[in-house]
Amino acid sequence: MRIPHPVASRFAAAFLMGASLSIPAYAEEINVAIVGEPDTFDPMMSTKDVVSIVTQHLVETLFTFDDTWAVAPLLAKDLPEISDGGKTYKIALREGITFHDGSAMDSADVVASLKRWLEVATRGKGVADKIDDVVATGPYEIEIRMNEAYSPLLSLLAFSNSAAAIYPEEILGETIDQVVGTGPYRLIEHVPDQYIQLGRFDGYVSREEASDGAAGARQQIADEIRFLPVPDPNTRVEGLLSGQYDFADSLPAESYARLETAEGAEPMLLKPFGWPIFAINHKAGLLTDLEIRKALQAALPIDDMLFAAFGDDNFFVVDGPLYPEGWAWRNDAGIENYNQNDQAKAADLLKQAGYDGTPLRILTSRQYEFHFKMAEVAKVALEAAGFKVQMDVVDWATLGQRRNDPALWDIYITHSPFLPEPALTSMYAPTSRLGWANEEKDAILTAFTTETDTAKRQELFSQLQGQVFEDVGFIKIGGFNALMGHKSGLTGVTPSPWPFFWNAKTN
Known part of the structure; x- marks a missing residue:
């Protein structure tokens, strides 16, 4: 039994010995059905939605998002003071915040947590080379000192997956066995594949502002969340x-x-929610060859895949741009390569590439049934183009583990909400598990993330989207609700x- 909190461990020990232990009687219980078992309670180590949904109740970040997806303070007292041309962030911390183990949060905990985030988290590693240091400048104040301006930094610090979560300094290591946070709920008991029981943390200190998205007051109305x-x-x-x-x-x-x-x-x-994605392995295997990636892109029948996945066009849109109508980031760069549904063209590209029949390994899960249905339709079209296709269908937790090993897959199927800041999508970064890197794309990405002018950033994102289609960095399969x-x-x-x-x- 994996129970990452001292209270839960004591409960398990008492249960196994047949002893009794006083557990609070819960007045109100909210039962939430989620798609599968989180493979960790340490959100620094995961970008999976199912991990974020659970762990955001247990651990907190310096910032969060309000209902308009604007960054708002959470454990930080206010938004930071930014100086030195965008390279110094002075962040005042809230005082009187208590961790679930009873210890008080101070700047030492925050500095240690952020340094770990830079070392182990996908999103943290993506920005680590831009940060010279994170230092405590007082008991309740820190500074993030950067070597270049990085416009998405606050959004990264606010995000709940691959999260810059704040932990007690004493528990930090490469891995954390017992996650201790400042959140409104604490872990009471975890029975793998059955339930995760959270109970109200009585030492929680909520913000005083009105609730606004994930910002403002966290009221702890339910005594228990399962x-x-x-x-x-x-x-x-x-x-x-x-x-x-x-x-x-x-x-x-x-x-x-x-x-x-x-x-x-x-x-x-x-509505709109997000976009299904065929994530491509650029580190190893078949799709390190650009011509084979182009054959994959040419063969996919996007219309049929989306209809098979959702069945009702009220729930999907065949749409190539990486952001939907109405978003500032929307542009048309590269979309002539979207939804080609041309298996003959794909066959010619495979021939030019000297394709030898090596299986194209598609890693997917039925816990998101629309992923699996898209993969089934894609398999038929890809085989018509001349690919040999191997479907590896596993549970979502196993997929999360396997996608970290580039030797085990060529494509894994995932999805993402439309995010307020494109750089929150880690797939653009060469440090992501996809490993997508080329000189032109990386230069555009650097310019995009260091630029602060909105209009210039929109133009740079148009160039970045063009690279997604031209180099087949990953494949967007439309949009869905x-x-x-x-x-x-x-x-x-x-x-x-x-x-x-x-x-x-x-x-």
Whole structure:
């Protein structure tokens, strides 16, 4: 049993010895069905949504996002003072903040946590070469000293996956066995593949501002939150309809009509939500060859893939630009290479590349059923183009482990919400698990992340999008809306790609 908190460990020990242990009686319990088992409670080590959804209740960052996706302070007292041409960030910390182990948070904890983030987290490693030092300038003040301006820094520090989470200095190491945070809930018990039980942290000190997205007050209304790994999407639907779950994440599009007319349950639609992605291995294997990547890009029947995945065009859009209509980052660079659905062209490209029949390994999971359905349709088209395709279908936790080893896959299928800052998408960086690097793209990315003028950044992002299509850095498979569902009478849950429940209650 993996239980990363001292309280949980004591509970487990007492249970195994047949002893009794006083556990609080919970007045209100929120049961949340999620797509699978988080493979870690240390969000620095993961970019997976299922990890973020759970761990944002346990650990906190210096900053977060409000309802408009603007950066707002969380453990920081205010937004930072930025000086020296954008290279020095002075951050005042809130005082009186307590970790779950009873210790008080100060600047030493924050400095040590941020230094670990720079060393071990995907997003932290992506910015580490731009940061000269993180230092304490007082008991409740730190400075981040950079060697060049980096415009996405605050968004990175606010993000809940690959998160710059703040921990007690004493527990830090390459790995953390028992995660101790400052969040509104603490881990009570974890039974793998059954449930994750969180209880209200009585030492929590909320911000005083009104709740606004993830910013402002975190009210701790429910005494207990239980996250229940439910890999099968139809089981999540049936459990919601039967009243077993108060909230269910990532539901199939075809269940919308049932939820809309059901007694006791309601749909929650995020529109637009995000984009499915074929993540490409540039470090090893078949797709290190540009001509073979172009053959892959040419062969994919995007329309058919999206229809198979979602079944109803209310839930998807065949759309090439990396941002949807209405977003400042939207542009048309490179989109002539989108949705070619040309298996004959792909076959010619394979011939030019001297393709020898090595299997194209597609790593996917049925816990996000739309991933699997897209892969099935892609497989047929790719085989028609001359690829030999190997489908590796695993549970989501296993996929999260395997994608870290470039020897085990050529494509893995994932998805992302549309993020307020493009640099939050780690796939652009050569340090990401994709390993996508070329001289022109890397120069554009550096210019984009050091520029502070909005109009200039938009032009640079257009060039970066062009590189995504021309070098086939990764492949966007359209856009989609996400369906969640909740029990009738559940309030206080803000529609979000990473729903949180500290303000939730059932009527």
